[in-house]
Amino acid sequence: MIPTPPPMGILQVALDVPIDSLFDYLDGGFDVAVGQRVVVPFGRRRQIGIVVGKSAVSEVPSAKLKAIETAFVDEPPLDPDTFALLRFCADYYQYPLGQALLASLPGRLRQTEPAVSRKQYAFRLSAVGLAADIEQLPRRKLIQRKLYAALLEHGVLHESALPEISASWRGAMQGLQESGWVEADEVLAGLSASVSAAVPPPPLNEDQTAALQRMQASEGFKAWLLHGITGSGKTEVYMQWLQQMLADNDGQALVLVPEINLTPQLEARFRSRLPHLPMVALHSNLGEAERLQNWRLAQSGIARIVVGTRLSVFTPLPRLRLVIVDEEHDGSYKQQDSMRYHARDVAMVRAQRAKVPIVLGSATPSLETWHNAQTGKYGLLTLQNRAVAKSQLPRIGCIDTNRVELQDGLSPALIEALRQRLERKEQSLLFINRRGYSPVLLCNACHWIASCTRCSSRLVVHLRQSRLRCHHCGHEQKIVRQCPSCGNADLHPTGHGTQRLEETLARLFPMARIQRVDRDSTRRKEALADILQAVHADEIDILVGTQMLAKGHDFPNLTLVGVVDTDSALFSPDFRAAERLFAQLMQVSGRAGRADKPGEVLIQTTFPEHNLFNALRKHDYVAYADSQLQERQLAQFPPYAFLALLRAEANQYSLVQDFLNDALVLARQLSEHVLTYDPVRPQMEKLKGMERAYLLMQGESRLQIQQLLRQLVPQLRAHPLASKLRWTVDVDPLEF
Numbered sequence: 001m002i003p004t005p006p007p008m009g010i011l012q013v014a015l016d017v018p019i020d021s022l023f024d025y026l027d028g029g030f031d032v033a034v035g036q037r038v039v040v041p042f043g044r045r046r047q048i049g050i051v052v053g054k055s056a057v058s059e060v061p062s063a064k065l066k067a068i069e070t071a072f073v074d075e076p077p078l079d080p081d082t083f084a085l086l087r088f089c090a091d092y093y094q095y096p097l098g099q100a101l102l103a104s105l106p107g108r109l110r111q112t113e114p115a116v117s118r119k120q121y122a123f124r125l126s127a128v129g130l131a132a133d134i135e136q137l138p139r140r141k142l143i144q145r146k147l148y149a150a151l152l153e154h155g156v157l158h159e160s161a162l163p164e165i166s167a168s169w170r171g172a173m174q175g176l177q178e179s180g181w182v183e184a185d186e187v188l189a190g191l192s193a194s195v196s197a198a199v200p201p202p203p204l205n206e207d208q209t210a211a212l213q214r215m216q217a218s219e220g221f222k223a224w225l226l227h228g229i230t231g232s233g234k235t236e237v238y239m240q241w242l243q244q245m246l247a248d249n250d251g252q253a254l255v256l257v258p259e260i261n262l263t264p265q266l267e268a269r270f271r272s273r274l275p276h277l278p279m280v281a282l283h284s285n286l287g288e289a290e291r292l293q294n295w296r297l298a299q300s301g302i303a304r305i306v307v308g309t310r311l312s313v314f315t316p317l318p319r320l321r322l323v324i325v326d327e328e329h330d331g332s333y334k335q336q337d338s339m340r341y342h343a344r345d346v347a348m349v350r351a352q353r354a355k356v357p358i359v360l361g362s363a364t365p366s367l368e369t370w371h372n373a374q375t376g377k378y379g380l381l382t383l384q385n386r387a388v389a390k391s392q393l394p395r396i397g398c399i400d401t402n403r404v405e406l407q408d409g410l411s412p413a414l415i416e417a418l419r420q421r422l423e424r425k426e427q428s429l430l431f432i433n434r435r436g437y438s439p440v441l442l443c444n445a446c447h448w449i450a451s452c453t454r455c456s457s458r459l460v461v462h463l464r465q466s467r468l469r470c471h472h473c474g475h476e477q478k479i480v481r482q483c484p485s486c487g488n489a490d491l492h493p494t495g496h497g498t499q500r501l502e503e504t505l506a507r508l509f510p511m512a513r514i515q516r517v518d519r520d521s522t523r524r525k526e527a528l529a530d531i532l533q534a535v536h537a538d539e540i541d542i543l544v545g546t547q548m549l550a551k552g553h554d555f556p557n558l559t560l561v562g563v564v565d566t567d568s569a570l571f572s573p574d575f576r577a578a579e580r581l582f583a584q585l586m587q588v589s590g591r592a593g594r595a596d597k598p599g600e601v602l603i604q605t606t607f608p609e610h611n612l613f614n615a616l617r618k619h620d621y622v623a624y625a626d627s628q629l630q631e632r633q634l635a636q637f638p639p640y641a642f643l644a645l646l647r648a649e650a651n652q653y654s655l656v657q658d659f660l661n662d663a664l665v666l667a668r669q670l671s672e673h674v675l676t677y678d679p680v681r682p683q684m685e686k687l688k689g690m691e692r693a694y695l696l697m698q699g700e701s702r703l704q705i706q707q708l709l710r711q712l713v714p715q716l717r718a719h720p721l722a723s724k725l726r727w728t729v730d731v732d733p734l735e736f
Contacts, residue, residue, distance in 0.1 A: 011068065012053035013040055014098035016110065020717070022097070023049070024058040028067035035077030039070040039112045046112050050078065050101050072114065076299060082316045085350055092706070094713050094729040095339040103338060104314035108292040115292055120159040121184040123173060125151045129181035143172035151182065199272045201240060202387075208237050211381040215241055215359065218379070221352050225328075225373040226361040228383030229393060229619065230590020231554075234361045235266070236387060238324050239273050241359070246277055246304055251321030254350075255307045256343055258330035260285050261528050261548060266326070267307045274305070282308030282315060310335060310343035313350065323351045328360035328369060329583050331734055340730045344369075363590060363621070364583035367632065368639040370625045386594075394561070394592040394599030396617045398608035406604075408504040414562045414602050415508060421560045422512055422541055426597065428560040429543045431588045432501055441468060443483035443491055450480065454689040462499065473688040501564065502544050509542070517545035547584060556595035561588055563603040570610060573683065574736050575637050582612055582624055589616070636698070638732075642705050645733045646695040646716075650725035653691035659721045660695050666715055667697060671708040674699040682736060690726070694736070705731065 008026040015023055025040050032038060032051050040049050046069065058065060078101070090100040108115040129148070137145050143166045150165055151157055162169040176182040204212065207228075215224060215237075228234045242253050255270075257263050260283045267281050280294035280303040297303040299316040306315055310333050325333075325344050333343040344360065351358035360369055360378070373380040386392065399411045407415065421428045441450040441461050450459040452470040459468035461479065469476040482489040502516045517531055528548070534540050535555055543558075569581040585603065593599020605613065615624035633640045646663055648656045660679035667676040677696045685692060699705040713729060716722060 008067065010055045010058050010065070011038070011051050012055060013038060013049040013068070014052050014101050015040070015042060015047050015049045016099050016102040017042070017047075018096055018099065020096040020714075022052060024055070024060050024065060026065050026067035027054075028069070028071070030068065030071035030073060032068070032071045032073060033077045035079065035083055037072045037075065037109065038068045040068050041066050048102065048110055048112050049098070052083075052097070052101075070112075075115075079299075079316050079318060081354065082314065085346070085353065086314060088349065089339065089341050089346060093339050093341050093731050094709050100339050104311065106292040106295045107288045109295075122156050122158050123151065123162075123182050123184050124156045126180060126183045128179075129176070132181060141172070141175075143168060144176055147172055147176060148181070201243075201273065202236065204236065204240070205233070205385060205387065207383045207385055208233050208387070211237055211383065212240055214379065214381060215357065216244065218357055220355045220357075222357045223348060223351070223372075223378040224357065224359040224381055225365055225369055225378045226359050226381045226383070227365055227370075227373070227621075228361070228363060229386065230363045230587065231386040231393075231594045232363075232383035233387030234326070234363075234383065235269060237383075238326070238359070238361070239270060241322070242270075242277075242305065242324075243274060245322050250319060252298070252301065252303070252317045252319045253305045253322050253324065254312065254315070254317060254320065254347070255305060255324045256312060256326065256333070256347060257307065257309060258327045258332040259548075260309060262326075263307055263309065264529060265532070270305060270307065277304040278302055279305040279307065282306060282312040284309070284311075310341075313343045313346045320350075320354050320356055322356050323347050323358040325358065325360045327362055329362045329364055329366040331580065334734045336735070337728075340728065340733075342732060342734075345732070364586045365625075367579055367625060367628055371629060371639040392593060392598060393619050394589055394601050396589055396601040396603065396619070398613050398617070399602055399604045400608045401604050401606050407508075409501060409564055410504060410508075410562075411602075411604055414604065417560055417562070417600065417602060418505075418509065418542065422509060424559075425538075426560070427535065427538070427541060427543070427555060427558040428562065429545060429555075429558055429588070429591055430501060430505070430562045430564060431545060432498055432564040441479065441491055443486065443488050445488040445490070446483060446486040448483050448485040454686070456684050456686045472684065498544050498546060505542055505544065512541040513539065514542045514544065515540045517543060517548055519546070519548075547588075554594055555591060557597070558591055559593055559597050559599050561592045561599070561601045563588065563601070566603065567605055567607060570607060570612065575632075575635070576734065578612060579628060582616065582621075585612075585616055586619075586621065642699050642702050643733055644697045644705050644709060645730040645736070646697070646727065647692070647730060648694070648725055648727040649687070649690035649692040651690065653693070655721055655725050656691055656693045659719065659725060659727065660693055662719065662721075663695055663712070663716060667695070667708060667712055670711045671699075671704065673704045674708045696736075 008029065011025050011027050011032060012022040013025050023040070034051050034053060036051050038049050038051055039046055086100050086104055087097060090097040102110055129151070134145055134148050137148060146165050147169060162173070166172065173182065177184065211226060226234055226237060238255070245251065246253060255266070257266055263281050263283050267279065270279055278297070280297050282291065282294055286294065294303065295315060298306045299318070301318050306312060306317065308315065325347050328344050335341050348358060365373070369378065372378045399413050401411060404411045404413070418428050441459065450468050451457070452459055452473065452475055454475055455470055455472045457470055457472050459470055462469055466479050467476045468479055480491065483491060498516050498518045502514055505512065505514050515531055515534070517528070535543065538557055563585060566581060566585065569577045589601040592601055603613065607613070611627065612624065615621070632638065646660065648659050650656050657679065664676055664679060667674065675698045677698070679693050679695050681693045697705060697708065699708070709729060709731070716727065
């Protein structure tokens with residue numbers, strides 16, 4: 001008699017599809033845990049999914065249920081805490097759970113093939129090696145003797161640490177293994193261990209000591225704002241807090257940074273100070289294999305410190321003890337497509353759920369964070385002095401461009417200041433937030449301007465490549481030689497970009513070593529690191545850069561910052577534009593005079609008496625933030641109100657208009673507490689060939705917004721036009 005196979009269970013599987021529902025599958029005889037990856041048939045394709053639940057019954061008839069094809073049962077499942085965090089985010093940000101879950105995983109785990117990690121080795125002395133003596137090794141075997149001494153001192157050495165001893169360590173190690181002195185264990189790759197001694201910590205000043213003591217005195221969940229002027233030593237406070245919190249050889253820490261170019265720099269500082277704590281980085285510049293390995297090291301608990309950009313906030317950390325969000329005000333923490341989460345806010349939720357402390361660090365906190373600190377929701381820690389004793393805040397001055405004649409965009413005062421720095425062999429930074437040669441190509445005869453055919457924007461002149469490029473959609477074309485409107489051949493690049501500024505400086509200072517730093521000049525993977533190294537080696541005299549250089553970098557010999565063009569942000573329709581400009585200028589100003597040489601900042605503007613510049617000159621963030629909060633309160637903008645945007649785009653504006661008008665009627669019917677405004681078009685009315693508009697919803701509380709969205713979004717998904725256009729919900733939007 002043939003034995004009857006046990007009945008199959010039903011699995012609820014989340015898939016990476018834009019449908020906010022789970023899919024039922026038979027378990028196929030696999031012993032699958034909740035949180036594990038499975039491969040399932042979906043239509044004509046095979047897809048990776050994550051099991052989110054089990055059930056004995058299904059609404060789908062059993063005859064129509066398909067079985068999973070594969071289950072990766074040898075992999076650890078997604079832990080319940082990470083699972084719950086992603087479920088919360090999918091609900092709060094109105095995004096399908098399956099897409100949220102799969103997007104949080106490394107790319108290799110989103111494929112249907114097994115995700116295999118490469119291996120490295122850790123070496124240790126065997127019983128024979130421990131009983132031996134270094135004098136038994138011939139003196140000519142210098143590398144073997146060094147390896148043996150290092151193994152005696154450290155016990156275990158990771159493969160990644162051995163190049164510090166010798167570049168030809170492999171042959172010497174093989175000889176020690178063949179003699180039976182050394183044994184090797186396979187380990188996960190990714191950890192960059194070091195055999196170097198830890199760099200001793202510098203003494204803390206009074207402000208740093210007080211901040212650290214207050215953080216240490218708190219238990220469980222506590223949110224702190226570490227508000228310190230640029231150069232005040234916030235990173236040193238982070239490191240000493242990390243060292244003390246993880247001193248008992250237990251626990252993990254999550255350190256978030258806003259941008260990729262800051263990750264290696266911060267990681268290097270942490271490694272030099274905390275070499276005994278295994279550390280990994282997670283960001284989009286890593287290869288897929290390396291990202292998977294680092295993610296698994298974090299998931300296993302082996303990696304004690306994870307330094308990463310916004311997606312790292314979802315990394316499984318089974319022994320999480322503390323969270324740090326550096327430069328918390330930075331807009332890079334906000335995801336601008338897919339699930340539009342804000343990593344700072346998600347980190348706050350994660351810390352609260354894990355009952356661990358979190359510190360938000362910034363010289364210019366976001367107004368929402370500053371408001372929370374002022375109302376007592378967050379603890380406020382203030383660093384009022386620079387960490388280097390002789391370092392002083394730079395002197396900030398404004399150059400009134402109404403009263404001077406500019407020479408290719410540069411005022412005489414700024415040119416003279418640059419000349420003085422060159423004579424003193426000091427470094428300068430010119431900041432301009434426009435890459436390319438010139439913002440526009442203009443016809444003086446008929447005033448035609450080269451515009452993008454796919455966006456409501458102008459094409460930027462890139463003279464060296466003889467191209468016109470759109471920095472929004474990527475469209476590019478050759479530079480036209482005559483006006484397509486009137487035939488005039490006298491076309492002029494108008495305005496200044498980084499390339500044109502670099503050319504101007506080369507003409508004014510032919511002996512100066514000038515380096516442009518923007519997205520075009522740093523396309524190569526290691527390009528930015530090489531440039532920064534050259535700056536520290538005093539091989540560059542003048543830096544010309546965009547916001548890539550505005551924050552986080554410490555150049556001891558840089559004493560002058562010149563800001564070339566800022567005024568457009570002063571009159572933006574976006575109510576956050578002034579806040580962003582102040583933060584950006586404060587950050588870039590902080591690059592000057594960070595060591596014992598005095599720094600100076602010169603800002604070219606046509607509005608030198610504007611309140612923003614008055615606050616900058618005094619380095620008075622508090623006064624400026626308080627004045628901005630008063631304006632926000634009068635206008636009922638965040639943090640005194642809560643917003644959600646319904647964005648829509650299509651090839652035809654009529655589709656967008658009809659969809660948003662229907663959404664407007666629905667929203668007003670569903671909630672009398674949330675104020676829903678008429679649909680409007682953004683500044684960039686057309687982007688990548690798509691006509692755009694949005695609907696703004698404003699409530700007095702998050703709960704009001706969420707209650708409306710939970711009713712509105714399902715009805716919009718069922719709307720007849722929903723499949724004919726793209727639409728997204730942006731909760732707590734940063735850009736309009």
